Amino acid sequence: MSFDMSQFYSVFFAEAGEHLDSMETILLDLDLANPDTEQLNAIFRAAHSIKGSAATFGFHDMADLTHVLENLLDRIRKGEMRLRTEIVDTILDARDVLTGQLAGHRDAAPVNVAAAQLITQRLEQWIAAGNAPSVPAMDAVGLSVSFILDGLESSWTKVIEAVCTELASLGTVSIAAAPVLPDQPWVLHLQGAPDEAAVRDVLEFVARDGTVEIAAQSALTLSPSANDDAYGLFEPLDVLADDDAYGFFAPLPEPPLSDETYGFFEPLPVSADVPPDNRPAVRQTNTVAHAEDTIRVGVGKVDTMINQVGELIITQAMLIEAARDLDPVAYERLHTGLQQLERNSRALQESVLSVRMLPIANVFNRFPRVVRDLAAKLGKQVALRISGEATELDRGLIERIVDPLTHLIRNSIDHGIEMPLARAAAGKPAEGTITLKALQQGGTIVIIVGDDGAGLDRARIVAKASERGMAVTESMTDAEVWNLIFEPGFSTADAVTDVSGRGVGMDVVKRNITAMGGRVDIESLAGVGTRMTVRLPLTLAILDGMSVGVGSHTYILPLAYITESLQPATHMVKQMGGVASLLQVRDSYVPIVMLHALFGIDAAVTVPEQGIMVLIEADGQQAALFVDALVGQQQVVIKSIEAHYRRVPGIAGATIMGDGQVAFILDAVALVQRAHAGLPAAA
Amino acid sequence: MSEEVELPQEYLTFLLGGEEYAIDILKVQEIRSYGSVTPIAQAPNFIKGVINLRGSVIPVIDLRIRFGLGTVEYTEFTVMIVLSLGARMVGIVVDGVSDVAQVRPSEVRPAPEFSRAVDVRYIDGLAMQEARMLILVDIERLMLSADMALVDETLGESCANQ
Numbered sequence: 086m087s088f089d090m091s092q093f094y095s096v097f098f099a100e101a102g103e104h105l106d107s108m109e110t111i112l113l114d115l116d117l118a119n120p121d122t123e124q125l126n127a128i129f130r131a132a133h134s135i136k137g138s139a140a141t142f143g144f145h146d147m148a149d150l151t152h153v154l155e156n157l158l159d160r161i162r163k164g165e166m167r168l169r170t171e172i173v174d175t176i177l178d179a180r181d182v183l184t185g186q187l188a189g190h191r192d193a194a195p196v197n198v199a200a201a202q203l204i205t206q207r208l209e210q211w212i213a214a215g216n217a218p219s220v221p222a223m224d225a226v227g228l229s230v231s232f233i234l235d236g237l238e239s240s241w242t243k244v245i246e247a248v249c250t251e252l253a254s255l256g257t258v259s260i261a262a263a264p265v266l267p268d269q270p271w272v273l274h275l276q277g278a279p280d281e282a283a284v285r286d287v288l289e290f291v292a293r294d295g296t297v298e299i300a301a302q303s304a305l306t307l308s309p310s311a312n313d314d315a316y317g318l319f320e321p322l323d324v325l326a327d328d329d330a331y332g333f334f335a336p337l338p339e340p341p342l343s344d345e346t347y348g349f350f351e352p353l354p355v356s357a358d359v360p361p362d363n364r365p366a367v368r369q370t371n372t373v374a375h376a377e378d379t380i381r382v383g384v385g386k387v388d389t390m391i392n393q394v395g396e397l398i399i400t401q402a403m404l405i406e407a408a409r410d411l412d413p414v415a416y417e418r419l420h421t422g423l424q425q426l427e428r429n430s431r432a433l434q435e436s437v438l439s440v441r442m443l444p445i446a447n448v449f450n451r452f453p454r455v456v457r458d459l460a461a462k463l464g465k466q467v468a469l470r471i472s473g474e475a476t477e478l479d480r481g482l483i484e485r486i487v488d489p490l491t492h493l494i495r496n497s498i499d500h501g502i503e504m505p506l507a508r509a510a511a512g513k514p515a516e517g518t519i520t521l522k523a524l525q526q527g528g529t530i531v532i533i534v535g536d537d538g539a540g541l542d543r544a545r546i547v548a549k550a551s552e553r554g555m556a557v558t559e560s561m562t563d564a565e566v567w568n569l570i571f572e573p574g575f576s577t578a579d580a581v582t583d584v585s586g587r588g589v590g591m592d593v594v595k596r597n598i599t600a601m602g603g604r605v606d607i608e609s610l611a612g613v614g615t616r617m618t619v620r621l622p623l624t625l626a627i628l629d630g631m632s633v634g635v636g637s638h639t640y641i642l643p644l645a646y647i648t649e650s651l652q653p654a655t656h657m658v659k660q661m662g663g664v665a666s667l668l669q670v671r672d673s674y675v676p677i678v679m680l681h682a683l684f685g686i687d688a689a690v691t692v693p694e695q696g697i698m699v700l701i702e703a704d705g706q707q708a709a710l711f712v713d714a715l716v717g718q719q720q721v722v723i724k725s726i727e728a729h730y731r732r733v734p735g736i737a738g739a740t741i742m743g744d745g746q747v748a749f750i751l752d753a754v755a756l757v758q759r760a761h762a763g764l765p766a767a768a
Numbered sequence: 769m770s771e772e773v774e775l776p777q778e779y780l781t782f783l784l785g786g787e788e789y790a791i792d793i794l795k796v797q798e799i800r801s802y803g804s805v806t807p808i809a810q811a812p813n814f815i816k817g818v819i820n821l822r823g824s825v826i827p828v829i830d831l832r833i834r835f836g837l838g839t840v841e842y843t844e845f846t847v848m849i850v851l852s853l854g855a856r857m858v859g860i861v862v863d864g865v866s867d868v869a870q871v872r873p874s875e876v877r878p879a880p881e882f883s884r885a886v887d888v889r890y891i892d893g894l895a896m897q898e899a900r901m902l903i904l905v906d907i908e909r910l911m912l913s914a915d916m917a918l919v920d921e922t923l924g925e926s927c928a929n930q
Contacts, residue, residue, distance in 0.1 A: 392823045399820075638807070684809030729856050730818065730827040731919050733808055739818065739825045747806040747818045747825050 097142050098191045099381060104131040105187065106450060108180050113453045117168050125162035128176075132158055135183065147186045150201055153208045154179050160212065172211055177454070179204045227276040229261070229300045230284055232292035234271060244291050245271065251287045255280065270296060384480065387440050394434045395722045395741065401430050402743030438627060443483050445523045445532070446474035451487070452494055456519060459498050466505050466516040467498055473523035478530050482621055485601055486532070489594040493534045493617050494519060496591065501538030501615050511612065513537065529645060530623055535616040541567055541609040550575065564705075567607035571595040628723050630740075630750065632716040633699065635680045636689035639748045641721055641740055642710070646701040646753035650715060658693045668698055668709040675700065676760040677709045683735065683759075689713055701753045708760035710751075723750065735759070776870040779895075781902055782849065783863040785837025789886070790869055790895065790902040795851050799865055802828075802846040812917050819859060821850065827918060828859040834916070835886065839863075853908045858918060860911075869902060871895045876904065886910065 108131045111124050136151035154176065160166045182197070182204045189196035234241050245260070252258040257276040275284065281299050288297050405423050413420055449471050460467035478486070502508075502517035509515055520535040543566050550557045550569045557569070569575060573592040598605050603621035622628070622645070630641035651670075659667040659674065667674045677698070681689035690696040690713040698709045721740035726733065726749075737752035779790035805817040805828055814834035818825050828848060832840050848859040876893040886903070890910040895902040912919055 396823050686809070724823070724825045726818065726825050729824060729858060730808075731917075733811070735809070739806075741820045741823065741825075745820055746804055747820050749806070749808075 094142065094191075096381060097138050097144075098187060101135050101138065101147070101187050102184075104135050105180055105184050107131055109177065109454055110450055112173055112177055112180070113457060115168065115173065117170060117173070120161075120168050122162065125158070129155065129158040129162050144186070144190050146196065146198070146201055147183055147190075150179065150183060150186070150205060153205050153212075154183075157208050157212050166211070175204070175207050175211060179208060227256070227274055228281065228284065230273045230275060230288070231270040231296075231298045231300075232288055233269070233296040234291060235293045248287060248291060249273070252284065255283055255287075270298075382440075384441075387437070390437050391441070391722070394430070394437045398430050398434055399741055399743065399745055401426050403745060406744060439477075441480050442477040443480045444474060445476045445478050445483065445530070447483055448487050448490060449474045449521060449523070452491075452521060455491060455494060456498060459495055460502075463499065464504065465498065465502050467502055468516050468518050470518060470520045471522070472520075476523040476525055476530060478523075478621065479623065482530075482601055485597065486619075486621065489597045489605075489619070490521075490532065490534065492591070492594050493619075494521070497534060497536040497538065497615065497617075501536035501540075503539050507539075511539075525623070530621045532619040532621070533616060534619070535614060537614040540611040540613055540615055541570070541607070542611070546570060563609070564607070567609055570607070571605075627720055628740075628750065629718070630721050631699070631718050632742075632748065633680075633697075633710075633712040634714045634716050635684070635712050636686040638684075638686055639716060639742065639746075640680070640712075641748055641750040642699060642701070643737075643750065643753055644718065646703055646757075648700045648702050648707070650697055650699040652696075653693050653698050655694055670700065670707075670709070673707075675707045675709045677711055678756050678760045679711045681711075681713075701757060703754040703757040706757050706761055708757040710756065721748075721750070774872045774874055776872045779869045779871050779902065779904065780849070781866045781869050783866060784831055784835065785863065788866065788900060788902055789862075790871065790904050791849075791851075791907040793868060795853060795907055797850040797852040797857060799847055799849050800859075801844065802842055802848050802861060815917065816861065821857065821859075824857060826850070826857045826859060828861065829911075829916060829918070830861040832861065832863060837863075851907060851911065853911055856912075856919075858911055869895075869897065871897070871902065871904070879903070887915075 108128050111128050111131075115121070115124055132151050132155045136148050136155055139145070139147035139151060157166075157172075157176070161168060161172070166172075182200050186196050186201065188194065234244060249258050249260070252273065252275060255275060259274045259276075261272040261274045284299060285297060401423075405427065408416065408419055408423055411419065452471070453469055456467050456469040497519050498517075502519070503511070503513075505515040508517060518537050520533065522533040522535070524531050543563065546566050546569055547557050547559070547561070550572070553572075553575060555569065555572060555575075557566075570591050571594070575591065595605055598619055598621070601621055603619060605620075606618045607615065608618070609615040628641070629644040631644055631647060632639050632641050653668060657669045658677070659669065661667065666677055668677050669675075677693075679691075680686070681691065693711060696711055696713050697715055698711055699715070700707060700709050721742075724739045724741065724747075726736065726739045733749070735752055735755055736749045737755075738750045739747050740750060742748050778793040780793045780796050781788050781790045783789075803819075805819055807817040808815060808827075811817070814830050816828045816830050818827050830840065831837075845864075846861065847865055848861045849865065850857060850859045875895045875897060877896065879888055879891040879894050881888055886905055890906050890913070892904040892906050895904055910916070
């Protein structure tokens with residue numbers, strides 16, 4: 086039974102992805118005039134690691150491309166070539182092609198082969214263009230063999246493979262030229278000291294009579310590019326050719342400065358004693374950006390752990406409940422033990438939940454590239470300032486926030502930041518600034534995308550909106566006007582660009598963020614800039630809630646929506662059509678939702694003065710929820726009810742209480758909407 | 769007698785209004801006592817609510833109410849059958865669980881078209897075993913049908929059509 090490598094693929098995909106990301110991060114950070122040797126080494130190591138594992142797993146297209154890339158990087162880090170913006174661009178493009186190849190292998194999707202060939206050529210051009218004192222000299226003299234194949238064109242690939250395999254016993258073989266037309270010759274290069282007659286013997290039966298030409302060749306004419314060209318064409322030879330070429334072009338694969346790397350991350354005296362060759366493989370994943378030791382675990386395992394810990398806490402609560410009636414003196418040890426258990430299991434729950442949290446740097450890291458590329462495309466000068474990237478967010482949200490944030494940033498560069506001349510005319514620095522900031526406020530993560538551009542144009546938005554047939558008035562507040570850009574089909578761009586001018590997107594951004602339980606707000610000042618603030622819940626798994634009692638039922642109200650709660654006096658409740666429908670809070674009126682009436686619960690408090698009004702706010706609107714009593718505040722683990730049942734109006738989810746009972750979590754946003762929608766009809 | 773060896777299939781049988789129904793035992797997750805049900809606001813009366821089944825929130829349906837049969841009372845002997853239908857789980861309350869029956873394909877007769885609590889669309893057939901008659905129910909199709917109001921409508925249709 087053959088050894089199945091595919092089980093390790095996911096590890097390769099994740100690791101290679103990380104290497105590609107760190108390559109990009111470092112490349113964008115490079116000081117071209119005076120590049121940091123350590124950074125150059127880190128990029129080289131990233132390429133080297135990808136090459137090694139790609140070859141191991143049989144992803145030869147990636148191995149081949151990284152091989153050429155590695156050659157270029159090696160020359161650069163040894164100071165044999167000077168870095169230029171164009172070279173960085175080429176390397177970045179190569180990194181993108183690799184990302185595409187990686188995605189292709191991961192999703193079993195077709196890969197753009199032409200792009201790989203093109204980028205390989207570009208990389209080779211740079212290698213060739215570098216003043217080349219170090220083009221490796223090799224003693225061995227080779228042969229250049231040219232011949233025209235007999236037989237059908239469709240069979241050539243197989244024939245050439247066979248020929249190469251045969252010739253490999255005579256020396257290292259590489260394909261220098263493949264025919265485009267049937268009558269053009271194949272040119273093979275043979276390194277080593279092959280016997281001419283032996284070569285003719287191999288070709289005798291496949292080549293057309295009289296077309297075999299063999300010429301001696303010096304090492305210098307065996308150009309590296311010719312060698313590498315072969316890779317894209319003939320995969321079966323890769324491993325062999327790759328290995329040879331590797332020793333040929335990069336005689337010193339271990340960076341001489343690797344000890345410094347070591348010292349950089351682990352300033353321990355021990356590191357000096359470790360010879361570079363013995364560096365554990367995992368060290369290579371440590372770039373400047375990732376200094377932590379990590380393990381990779383499937384999300385399913387973590388979620389199972391979270392569920393099990395939830396179960397443990399419920400069991401623990403049941404034990405405490407059961408032991409409540411026992412005499413504290415006689416059962417002192419039991420009570421002490423139970424208290425200990427409660428503390429330990431809470432701590433365990435927190436730790437387990439924190440496993441799902443990832444720093445938002447995982448999202449932010451990709452934006453320097455987005456900004457750089459887009460600014461260059463639009464001819465604008467834009468700097469990106471990132472802060473708070475260590476802020477942690479649930480991994481489920483991390484994945485889903487990428488697209489909306491990308492869109493907001495592209496929008497800021499495209500519509501917000503002005504052209505350099507316009508900025509200079511407005512007395513601003515030619516370089517615009519995009520600020521990207523994350524911070525935690527209680528149970529909410531706040532992400533701010535700001536720019537110092539022209540700001541939103543109120544008059545133009547209003548004009549465009551009325552042109553689109555939206556209901557607009559001049560008396561709308563700025564906030565209401567800004568919110569128009571989240572309407573489907575709205576776009577203020579004068580010209581439709583392929584960047585963000587199609588008017589699709591902002592509505593999708595808003596919808597996606599709302600779907601995550603978050604919201605987005607815009608602030609803008611003409612001439613000063615625009616600030617988009619995205620607020621997201623800290624995690625999808627737990628929630629800070631207030632449990633409220635209605636009749637015999639208990640509901641959980643998310644704490645984030647509660648502004649205050651109060652026991653209403655008779656004069657504060659205004660009746661409409663005999664139903665308590667408005668609550669006077671200071672100088673405003675808030676619609677009331679009688680929870681017992683909405684949910685059809687009997688035996689609940691119905692007289693407003695005997696219950697509690699909980700004021701909630703969502704989407705800038707308020708409502709007062711009428712309940713019997715506030716039971717207590719607690720963190721709850723959110724469970725889906727749709728997994729086994731279906732959506733329930735007014736209910737966002739469910740949780741399991743300390744006694745093992747299910748309690749429903751109220752959907753505050755829907756309740757507020759309902760309260761306002763019901764206002765005119767309630768009379 | 770047929771020469772082929774017939775593999776009997778195992779069914780869990782339960783009582784509902786004097787009739788004995790049988791469901792594929794592989795669809796049965798477990799049998800547990802009725803209790804700790806949290807009612808769902810504005811749900812149909814036969815949906816009793818949801819329970820916590822080892823961390824999952826699953827709905828409970830009282831088939832006696834749904835089909836207007838038997839005596840609807842909840843005592844310490846009231847049981848529910850927890851069904852595992854693909855990724856979904858649902859608890860059903862019945863008059864009583866009787867036993868596990870072995871049914872050979874040769875014993876199954878097509879169900880006649882006459883009025884019975886469970887619509888003939890969800891009945892695979894009748895199994896005659898000595899003195900008793902088992903009504904074989906395709907419980908998965910029945911529970912995921914729109915009649916049970918257990919799934920969101922679009923989803924319910926697509927599942928029922930499978």
